Amino acid sequence: MPQPVTASSSALILDGREISLEQLIDVAEGRLEVCLSDDPTFRARIEAGPALLERLLEEEGVVYGVTTGYGDSVTRAVQGADDLEALPRHLYTFHGCGMGANLDVVSSRAVVMVRLVSLCRGVSGVSVALLERLTWLLNHDILPRIPEEGSVGASGDLTPLSYVAAVLCGEREVWIRPAADQPHALRPTAEVFAEHGLTPYVLRPKEGLALMNGTAVMTALAALAFSRTTYLSRLSSRITALVVQALEGNPYHFDADLFAAKPHPGQARVAQWLRDDLAHPAAPEVDATPINSPRLQDRYSTRCAPHVIGVVEDSLDWWRSFLETELNSANDNPLIDVDAGKILHGGHFYGGHVAMVMDSLKIAVANLADLLDRQLALLVDSRYNRGLPSNLSGATPERAALNHGYKAVQIGASAWTAEALKLTMPASVFSRSTECHNQDKVSMGTIAARDALRVLTLVEQVAAATLHAAIQGTEQRAALAGETGTPPVLAAFVEALRHDIARLEEDRGLEADLRLLCARIRERHWALSTGEANA
Numbered sequence: 045m046p047q048p049v050t051a052s053s054s055a056l057i058l059d060g061r062e063i064s065l066e067q068l069i070d071v072a073e074g075r076l077e078v079c080l081s082d083d084p085t086f087r088a089r090i091e092a093g094p095a096l097l098e099r100l101l102e103e104e105g106v107v108y109g110v111t112t113g114y115g116d117s118v119t120r121a122v123q124g125a126d127d128l129e130a131l132p133r134h135l136y137t138f139h140g141c142g143m144g145a146n147l148d149v150v151s152s153r154a155v156v157m158v159r160l161v162s163l164c165r166g167v168s169g170v171s172v173a174l175l176e177r178l179t180w181l182l183n184h185d186i187l188p189r190i191p192e193e194g195s196v197g198a199s200g201d202l203t204p205l206s207y208v209a210a211v212l213c214g215e216r217e218v219w220i221r222p223a224a225d226q227p228h229a230l231r232p233t234a235e236v237f238a239e240h241g242l243t244p245y246v247l248r249p250k251e252g253l254a255l256m257n258g259t260a261v262m263t264a265l266a267a268l269a270f271s272r273t274t275y276l277s278r279l280s281s282r283i284t285a286l287v288v289q290a291l292e293g294n295p296y297h298f299d300a301d302l303f304a305a306k307p308h309p310g311q312a313r314v315a316q317w318l319r320d321d322l323a324h325p326a327a328p329e330v331d332a333t334p335i336n337s338p339r340l341q342d343r344y345s346t347r348c349a350p351h352v353i354g355v356v357e358d359s360l361d362w363w364r365s366f367l368e369t370e371l372n373s374a375n376d377n378p379l380i381d382v383d384a385g386k387i388l389h390g391g392h393f394y395g396g397h398v399a400m401v402m403d404s405l406k407i408a409v410a411n412l413a414d415l416l417d418r419q420l421a422l423l424v425d426s427r428y429n430r431g432l433p434s435n436l437s438g439a440t441p442e443r444a445a446l447n448h449g450y451k452a453v454q455i456g457a458s459a460w461t462a463e464a465l466k467l468t469m470p471a472s473v474f475s476r477s478t479e480c481h482n483q484d485k486v487s488m489g490t491i492a493a494r495d496a497l498r499v500l501t502l503v504e505q506v507a508a509a510t511l512h513a514a515i516q517g518t519e520q521r522a523a524l525a526g527e528t529g530t531p532p533v534l535a536a537f538v539e540a541l542r543h544d545i546a547r548l549e550e551d552r553g554l555e556a557d558l559r560l561l562c563a564r565i566r567e568r569h570w571a572l573s574t575g576e577a578n579a
């Protein structure tokens with residue numbers, strides 16, 4: 045029996061209470077351990093579920109998935125102690141048909157954590173021993189290998205979650221670090237358990253369904269996508285400020301009075317960030333000279349940036365609300381309501397809310413790529429960039445003919461943007477009737493979440509490309525404008541970036557720079573809020 049980790053200040057105590065998306069991400073990214081509460085009330089509440097089931101079985105009651113076949117096979121009775129014990133084993137076994145790439149280690153951790161949080165609600169009929177096994181996996185950083193394809197997102201994520209159930213029972217493979225300083229590698233679960241003196245877990249009636257018949261994979265992936273989106277949205281605002289600065293754009297497009305007239309709060313927040321970054325608090329009054337700005341109106345990719353990025357910012361609250369409700373819900377079937385003394389048969393494994401969040405998030409995020417790609421197009425084109433070199437080449441005038449600066453980077457950004465936009469097709473509208481028409485309306489939430497993550501990767505690449513060019517453009521503008529110079533927040537940011545990437549003078553391949561910038565974005569390297577120091 046694995047020993048529970050004792051609570052330490054850095055451990056998140058799980059006792060059936062709600063957790064936030066941020067806490068989930070901290071666990072997934074390995075910053076936070078979890079600890080199952082030893083509060084007797086919590087443990088008694090959990091144990092009451094399997095006890096009620098046992099009682100029902102003794103009285104020969106009928107419970108879906110415990111004394112019946114699964115799904116459409118509900119009409120087949122399963123009887124006899126041996127068959128009742130074998131049933132959950134069959135469930136994960138016949139679902140062992142996952143395909144596609146394996147989820148990475150962070151995603152696998154998130155999946156295990158999301159399932160654990162849900163089962164801790166105490167209405168899924170699992171034992172404390174099963175919760176302890178899941179906790180043990182997380183704290184030993186031993187994680188199931190989970191192939192990412194094969195879920196229709198209602199009946200939850202049956203096939204990918206079968207890999208969690210099978211691992212608890214000592215089967216299939218786990219990710220484990222060979223040594224503390226080495227990356228995770230795959231090994232047979234049985235071998236790893238033997239080394240830890242851990243016997244395979246034997247699932248009790250209903251525990252297979254409780255583990256698999258829920259939305260943990262899509263919710264875990266969605267939480268990771270949400271987290272990446274919050275940073276990308278803020279970074280897109282910073283990049284926009286650099287582009288406005290490099291293009292000598294009109295900073296008064298972000299005036300506070302202007303945004304008070306159309307007061308979407310997230311959009312107003314982006315305008316505020318732009319005002320702070322550009323150090324332009326307010327537009328001048330009409331009788332001041334010069335009127336407003338030498339260029340009255342910029343193109344939409346800068347003038348309307350708060351309106352594009354604002355859609356992301358204003359959606360964060362409802363995305364969070366859907367995802368946190370799903371994360372903290374019991375989403376399997378049937379539920380065991382001990383207080384009411386009821387077995388409740390329903391369809392909480394239907395991941396429609398996650399699907400909706402992911403379909404809309406990927407559309408809003410792909411629009412960030414489109415915005416940044418248009419900004420990059422203005423930067424590199426000497427017809428629009430107000431005196432900056434063609435393709436922002438940093439070469440000396442004598443070598444200008446030979447050098448092509450950001451030409452290929454811009455072509456790359458166009459390709460990544462097109463690919464991101466192409467992936468915005470909603471997944472949730474592609475329901476298929478399946479499993480002999482028992483699952484005749486499904487959510488496709490897991491596909492939506494996987495799409496969203498791919499879109500995010502592409503948009504982060506576009507952000508890296510535009511950022512690289514934008515700091516080059518900002519420096520070139522400063523050189524042209526002389527002492528009027530770069531606003532302090534932007535100057536500090538450019539300086540921080542110059543620790544990582546050199547100015548582009550003579551042509552050079554920028555793959556390594558772009559990969560480094562993408563990694564920096566993923567690790568939220570720069571503190572972007574006004575007033576915070578840059579990393």
Ligand SMILES: N[C@@H](Cc1ccc(O)cc1)C(=O)O
Nearest residue numbers: 114115116199202257377479
């Ligand atoms: N979620 C299904 C159960 C199910 C489980 C496994 C399956 O292979 C199919 C269906 C239901 O409750 O109706």
